[in-house]
Amino acid sequence: MESIKKILDKVLSTICVILFGALVVLVTWQVITRFILNNPSAFSEELAKYCFVWLVMFGAAFVFGENGHMRIEFIQDSMPKKLRIASQLFIEVSIIAFSALVLISGGLTTTKIAWTQMSAALNVPVGYLYAVMPVSGGFIIFYCIYNIYVIAKTKKPLEIV
Structure with a gap:
């Protein structure tokens, strides 16, 4: 699971850098034109x-x-260790539920609806714009499961970055 997380971290960071670079070039071109x-x-x-x-x-x-x-750290820091672990597990499960219901389920529904619409300038389905929702929702669920795994394995609360 650790190796999958490292690979996913590398892939996501690379994609983000490429997308940011492309965004800078596109906006610069837009300003010039x-x-x-x-x-x-x-x-x-x-x-x-x-x-x-x-x-x-x-x-x-x-x-x-x-x-x-984002999380409210000072509340968790004031809790005893076992309660802090329980609150972190609750947060991870809540994020899994949100990601499954909103990002994956809602994202798939929105993508299906938007797949029949074509964008004006690019002439591609608008569904491509919304397709990222279920994909990123799946990544977030993986990371939450990984965090639950780390908490269960170490029996310690996660370090907050």
């Missing part, structure tokens, strides 16, 4: 939107893998 050439590029604006959405969703999954998501 809009303000210097006075002829805005339609494809770069829409492609930047796709890159941004995918970057945010994959970035969120990567943050879950680093255990860097």
Whole structure:
């Protein structure tokens, strides 16, 4: 499980770097065509939107893998060790439920609906924009299961990054 997590971390971080680089290039091109050439590029604006959405969703999954998501630490820090472990397990299970219901189930439904719509500038199905939801939801669930595994194995609360 550790090796799968390391591989997934590397893949997600690489994808995020590539998407961020592409986003910078696309937005720069959009600014150049809009303000210097006075002829805005339609494809770069829409492609930047796709890159941004995918970057945010994959970035969120990567943050879950680093255990860097938001939480109220001072409450957990004031708890005894066993209660802290129980609260972390509850948080991980809650995140799994949210990811399964909203990101995976809702994402699949939204993707199916949007698959019949075509984007104006790129002429590709809008479903590609929403397809990242179930994918990132699956990654987040994997990371939560991994965190539960680490808590059960070490019998210690997770280190908060």
